[in-house]
Amino acid sequence: MLxxxxxxxxxxxxxxxxxxxxxxxxxxGAVRGADPSxxxxxxxxxxxxxxxxxxxxxxxxATPEDxxxxxxxxxxxxxxxxxxxxxxxxxxTAEVLGSPAAVHHLFAVSAGLESVAVGExxxxxxxxxxxxxxxASGASTGRLDRVFQEAIRTARAARAQGDASRTGRxxxxxxxxxxxxxxxxWSAARVVLVGTGRYAATTVAALRDRGxxxxxxxxxxxxxxxFGTRHGVAWTNDLTAxxxxxxxxxxxxTRLSLSAADVPAEAPAxxxxxxxxxxxxxxxxxxxxxxxxxxxxxxxxxxxVHWSAEEEARSVVADAAHAFVTxxxxxxxxxxxxxHVLELVDDEIERARRRGDADGRVEExxxxxxSVFLHTxxxxxxxxxxxxxxxxxxxxxxxxxxxxxxxxxxxxxPLPFSSAHPVIGSAAAAPxxxxxxxxxxxx
Numbered sequence: 549m550l551x552x553x554x555x556x557x558x559x560x561x562x563x564x565x566x567x568x569x570x571x572x573x574x575x576x577g578a579v580r581g582a583d584p585s586x587x588x589x590x591x592x593x594x595x596x597x598x599x600x601x602x603x604x605x606x607x608x609x610a611t612p613e614d615x616x617x618x619x620x621x622x623x624x625x626x627x628x629x630x631x632x633x634x635x636x637x638x639x640x641t642a643e644v645l646g647s648p649a650a651v652h653h654l655f656a657v658s659a660g661l662e663s664v665a666v667g668e669x670x671x672x673x674x675x676x677x678x679x680x681x682x683x684a685s686g687a688s689t690g691r692l693d694r695v696f697q698e699a700i701r702t703a704r705a706a707r708a709q710g711d712a713s714r715t716g717r718x719x720x721x722x723x724x725x726x727x728x729x730x731x732x733x734w735s736a737a738r739v740v741l742v743g744t745g746r747y748a749a750t751t752v753a754a755l756r757d758r759g760x761x762x763x764x765x766x767x768x769x770x771x772x773x774x775f776g777t778r779h780g781v782a783w784t785n786d787l788t789a790x791x792x793x794x795x796x797x798x799x800x801x802t803r804l805s806l807s808a809a810d811v812p813a814e815a816p817a818x819x820x821x822x823x824x825x826x827x828x829x830x831x832x833x834x835x836x837x838x839x840x841x842x843x844x845x846x847x848x849x850x851x852x853v854h855w856s857a858e859e860e861a862r863s864v865v866a867d868a869a870h871a872f873v874t875x876x877x878x879x880x881x882x883x884x885x886x887x888h889v890l891e892l893v894d895d896e897i898e899r900a901r902r903r904g905d906a907d908g909r910v911e912e913x914x915x916x917x918x919s920v921f922l923h924t925x926x927x928x929x930x931x932x933x934x935x936x937x938x939x940x941x942x943x944x945x946x947x948x949x950x951x952x953x954x955x956x957x958x959x960x961x962p963l964p965f966s967s968a969h970p971v972i973g974s975a976a977a978a979p980x981x982x983x984x985x986x987x988x989x990x991x
Contacts, residue, residue, distance in 0.1 A: 549606060657671060744801075881938075
């Protein structure tokens with residue numbers, strides 16, 4: 549069963565999210581080993597969410613509350629094993645989502661529909677990298693990998709439908725919009741960028757889109773020269789000198805802690821902190837003439853962004869999630885059929901070996917024929933499930949082959965899409981279990 553434990557900007561205070569900024573791969577491994585029922589896990593950790601997707605093999609008589617408790621407790625124990633006490637603070641806000649809600653949520657997250665800046669471009673890449681890391685470490689499962697791959701494909705389709713690429717939404721762009729509403733001329737502004745990761749590259753592109761010409765990069769890890777050369781911007785190893793007289797300083801790194809004492813006398817007019825944990829102490833915003841924008845401020849001021857054809861993009865996501873969930877409902881039938889046929893083939897292969905198939909040619913031919921034979925029934929079974937005929941598929945397999953399988957529920961129509969038109973920055977969240985990291989209470 550697929551489940552998701554999610555603490556995100558809609559249901560968890562920013563200060564708690566900041567303290568939940570853990571190493572995603574370490575958390576994935578810890579969750580994977582937290583309970584024997586957890587077959588696999590993938591962690592998606594961004595500046596506005598910490599989510600763990602789990603493949604739980606619960607006992608046959610387990611209730612939804614039982615499986616939710618397994619997910620909740622596994623994540624809570626894993627966080628504590630990494631030295632995190634934030635689960636206690638997140639207990640009143642984070643959620644557990646069971647399938648199909650977990651699938652719908654992942655598809656919406658991947659498409660940027662659950663971001664502060666609706667339609668942001670970076671999240672699909674973060675989801676893809678999370679899946680790749682879990683696969684490489686052996687923490688993923690076939691079920692998790694399939695749903696993540698489909699979510700990534702759906703994100704591409706949603707962007708194409710919603711024209712998100714032309715709108716170019718991202719947190720960096722949203723932050724620059726807020727600065728730009730007060731800044732007279734980006735082309736005359738001196739900008740200092742702290743950090744050289746993927747978000748820094750996005751920020752450089754966003755600055756150039758606005759006409760910024762004077763961009764200097766600083767790296768706490770010493771990679772400023774490489775980054776500057778690659779992206780055609782100036783670089784420095786002296787942050788204090790670079791900040792002196794700058795108009796805008798933007799931080800997006802995990803290796804910086806900037807206090808008020810670090811700010812030079814000729815302070816920058818605007819400091820934008822995109823780091824999580826935060827890079828800039830709140831006291832910097834109290835310096836005369838300095839305006840500090842951090843992720844919490846950006847979230848609170850974010851408008852309800854409607855990117856082009858957003859309705860169509862949401863429809864793409866909802867339809868794709870529904871298709872995946874309903875197709876997955878007939879997987880027990882498909883697995884049972886494959887197992888039945890493969891057992892027959894194995895028996896024939898064994899007989900062929902006894903008759904002298906020493907070179908394995910008969911075995912190779914039989915396995916190839918089996919693969920070809922099973923492809924069409926498997927494909928059609930999923931299509932019939934999407935069309936609401938999953939029960940008929942199970943009945944047909946049982947009637948034709950004598951294989952008893954669990955009958956899926958009939959799908960009468962699309963499942964609810966819980967994230968439709970959420971209010972940015974509100975505490976509203978999709979239906980699901982609340983209190984997931986420290987309480988068994990349900991909404």
